[in-house]
Amino acid sequence: MEIPKFLGTVRDKFLVPFRLIPEGGIPPDKMAFSITLGVVTGVFPVLGATTAISLLLTMLFRQNVLVVQSVQWIMAMLQVILIVPFMQLGALILKARSVDISLHQINISFQHGFFTGIKTVGVLHLYAIFTWTLLSIPAAFILYYTFRAVFRKKKS
Numbered sequence: 001m002e003i004p005k006f007l008g009t010v011r012d013k014f015l016v017p018f019r020l021i022p023e024g025g026i027p028p029d030k031m032a033f034s035i036t037l038g039v040v041t042g043v044f045p046v047l048g049a050t051t052a053i054s055l056l057l058t059m060l061f062r063q064n065v066l067v068v069q070s071v072q073w074i075m076a077m078l079q080v081i082l083i084v085p086f087m088q089l090g091a092l093i094l095k096a097r098s099v100d101i102s103l104h105q106i107n108i109s110f111q112h113g114f115f116t117g118i119k120t121v122g123v124l125h126l127y128a129i130f131t132w133t134l135l136s137i138p139a140a141f142i143l144y145y146t147f148r149a150v151f152r153k154k155k156s
Helices: 005-019 028-042 050-061 065-074 076-093 103-111 114-155
Strands: none
Touching: 028 050, 028 065, 028 076, 028 114, 050 065, 065 076, 076 114, 103 114
16 A cells, blocks of 8 residues: 655654664663753744754754654644744743734835834844743753653553
8 A cells, every 4th residue: 555645754853863872772861851851942932043053952962863853843833833932932931012013014114124024023032032042941841751650651
């Protein structure tokens, strides 16, 4: 029976890399930390920065690059979905003006000049990074201990 093209792509892009994990496996604590690192860096609210950040943190904490990068790439869609809510929550926390962001609003900000548009989008991204920073630390602890418990139970 032939595998549909979509399922073949999913298998090749997401599942096959995990077969490259050493036969002895990865200890549950390290696997939990690697996946947590991939999830947390994968939703960093600046497009294009997640790979560099996850690679830097992977090397800093000596985690499995394959696992971290694979999880981080899987999180890409969630990253795109969360950028605007992160911006809005950051503006709300910092008591800034309400953020009503849309392609039309971005277009209007660039009509006043290129640097004005960059400044507006940059400030909105700073709100998002602030929110990500506040939420990522407790989320990382929760994810790590949850994954660790699951992997320890699975191993025993």
